[in-house]
Amino acid sequence: MYIDPHIHLVSRTTDDYEAMRKAGIVATIEPAFWLGQPRTEVGSFKDYFSTLVGWERFRASQFGIVHYCTMGLNSKEANNVALAEQVMELLPLFAGKEGVVAIGEIGYDDQTEAEDKFYRLQLELAKDVNLPVLIHTPHRDKKKGTTRSMDVAEEHQVDPGWVIVDHNNEETVKEVLDRGFWAAFTIYPHTKMGSERMVEIVKQYGPERIIVNSAADWGISDPLAVPKTAHLMRKMGIPEEYVRLTTYQNALTVFGLSGQMDENDWLKAPSIDQTKKLGGNSVLRGGQVPRVEGPADQVEN
Amino acid sequence: MASDIEMKRFLWKIFEKNRAEEKSIAWLRLKAEQTKNSSSNSTFFLAFSQASRFFKKDNLELSSEEKDQAKMLVPEFELSHWDLLQTARTYLLLHFQRAKDQWLDAVSQLFETGDLYEQQALYASLPLMPFPEELLSRAIDGCRTNMTLIFDAIALNNPFPGKYFPEANWNQLVLKSIFMQRPLYRIQKLDERRNPALADIASDFAHERWAAGRDVMPELWRLVVPFIKEKFVADLKKVLASNAQLEVEAGLLALYGCESEIAKQLLQGHNEVVMAIEYGEITWEKIGRDFQEKRA
Numbered sequence: 001m002y003i004d005p006h007i008h009l010v011s012r013t014t015d016d017y018e019a020m021r022k023a024g025i026v027a028t029i030e031p032a033f034w035l036g037q038p039r040t041e042v043g044s045f046k047d048y049f050s051t052l053v054g055w056e057r058f059r060a061s062q063f064g065i066v067h068y069c070t071m072g073l074n075s076k077e078a079n080n081v082a083l084a085e086q087v088m089e090l091l092p093l094f095a096g097k098e099g100v101v102a103i104g105e106i107g108y109d110d111q112t113e114a115e116d117k118f119y120r121l122q123l124e125l126a127k128d129v130n131l132p133v134l135i136h137t138p139h140r141d142k143k144k145g146t147t148r149s150m151d152v153a154e155e156h157q158v159d160p161g162w163v164i165v166d167h168n169n170e171e172t173v174k175e176v177l178d179r180g181f182w183a184a185f186t187i188y189p190h191t192k193m194g195s196e197r198m199v200e201i202v203k204q205y206g207p208e209r210i211i212v213n214s215a216a217d218w219g220i221s222d223p224l225a226v227p228k229t230a231h232l233m234r235k236m237g238i239p240e241e242y243v244r245l246t247t248y249q250n251a252l253t254v255f256g257l258s259g260q261m262d263e264n265d266w267l268k269a270p271s272i273d274q275t276k277k278l279g280g281n282s283v284l285r286g287g288q289v290p291r292v293e294g295p296a297d298q299v300e301n
Numbered sequence: 302m303a304s305d306i307e308m309k310r311f312l313w314k315i316f317e318k319n320r321a322e323e324k325s326i327a328w329l330r331l332k333a334e335q336t337k338n339s340s341s342n343s344t345f346f347l348a349f350s351q352a353s354r355f356f357k358k359d360n361l362e363l364s365s366e367e368k369d370q371a372k373m374l375v376p377e378f379e380l381s382h383w384d385l386l387q388t389a390r391t392y393l394l395l396h397f398q399r400a401k402d403q404w405l406d407a408v409s410q411l412f413e414t415g416d417l418y419e420q421q422a423l424y425a426s427l428p429l430m431p432f433p434e435e436l437l438s439r440a441i442d443g444c445r446t447n448m449t450l451i452f453d454a455i456a457l458n459n460p461f462p463g464k465y466f467p468e469a470n471w472n473q474l475v476l477k478s479i480f481m482q483r484p485l486y487r488i489q490k491l492d493e494r495r496n497p498a499l500a501d502i503a504s505d506f507a508h509e510r511w512a513a514g515r516d517v518m519p520e521l522w523r524l525v526v527p528f529i530k531e532k533f534v535a536d537l538k539k540v541l542a543s544n545a546q547l548e549v550e551a552g553l554l555a556l557y558g559c560e561s562e563i564a565k566q567l568l569q570g571h572n573e574v575v576m577a578i579e580y581g582e583i584t585w586e587k588i589g590r591d592f593q594e595k596r597a
Binding site: 055058259 | 347350353354410413415416417419448449
């Protein structure tokens, strides 16, 4: 069983969902992000956030995958201040919803003043609603941006044990782990990390507080990055327990702090249609076969 | 409609019986009180969302007296398919009181920002909401969803569509239920609101399925019963020739309901099933249930 704790499923096809399920992914977390181009109306954000807790969750369930999300204003769009202010008013409506496991992805992109302002406001929101924080670290000037993200989180007295710093690389990981934050790694075919580099990092740093994700989205990316990296780890002789921690358990532990994510969500998933017979409510821990919706729930359209 | 107060009392009794935890009951009591007294909508909005932290999606356990009582409070109101969480959300909703425009604005916002289960709770409680005329377009729009859970909340075991939907929208609701293979026997007023247009649409749909080499949902034939004509007789003949027992049963049950000579003739030679129909062993509900079980 795997968890992909960062994947933008609204951009993925049903073929991806099927392949993910077959590869053993049981749960996914979809961080609120931008859509490849900036939005210009607050209503677009409202409908996007609604999709994350509505349609996309349903779509995932059709393939036997439990869908969670994080809510936040991403750093790129924080730069449209007038719009960002309206989004901030919207966020409390969504932050408390079922299956929202963190505030994120938030942080810095160009490291502007506006980004800084809305990052700080959202750190405060996370504390208010008692949710972990998912930090997006910048592509450019990454090392400094990562350090700054952590400095500001600490300044706002957010517990590092509640913060996932995402998109790490060999240059950033040591400081993130040393300061007590969780270090997530995005396996991207062309940029960010490759699976081979990931294996080396787990060899060097061990499995503690390290999380692997795909961040698959509308760009060239791989929704099977987590299971593929797990296979490579095994092949390269990494202990099974390390594989389990970095591709399943660590994500569950830290996002589970939200109180909104529980193994039973996939191990004994309730049937959507109560009239349907899907084999009772037995706990399937022995064989670890998740009980989820079947093809009978798939909507024809 | 009975007063809100009676409905609130009734729902409260159901919580106490359905083993909600003590702390959840206390939370709900507090939030209902705050919802009632607060001038800000956010108190209600937050409680409505956060109810999922206190109540599970366990089905309600109801006695037959309680089911009857529900129907006495609001005609044909059914909550036997409800879960604890949506009941809690409905309870909160009943405590949210505003002048008409403010109420509609706030509830629209809930509908538009609701997650899967919040929307389920809202649509299922339509029959308890004030201002049904103003909510009609919301309910019709809700049927455009492809999320089974939400569609079911409107279409099944809910008196609202049967009571308020104009014929064209009603027909769409029934047709979409067939399309999504939902249990038709759980649509209220299905028999009363059958109409010639719907019977034609249903038959056309069956022909499309046949043309594609697909099965036809057996409950569909219930819709043609009062309007039997040559085309439908030909359809039902085809159904009787099916290898699937359930389809044959549905075809015969449809014919059994028709008051026509041809129908009587077609029933001949199927004595065993006709007897079972006469004894009430084969009903539309039984066929619908069997079909859903087979499908799962």
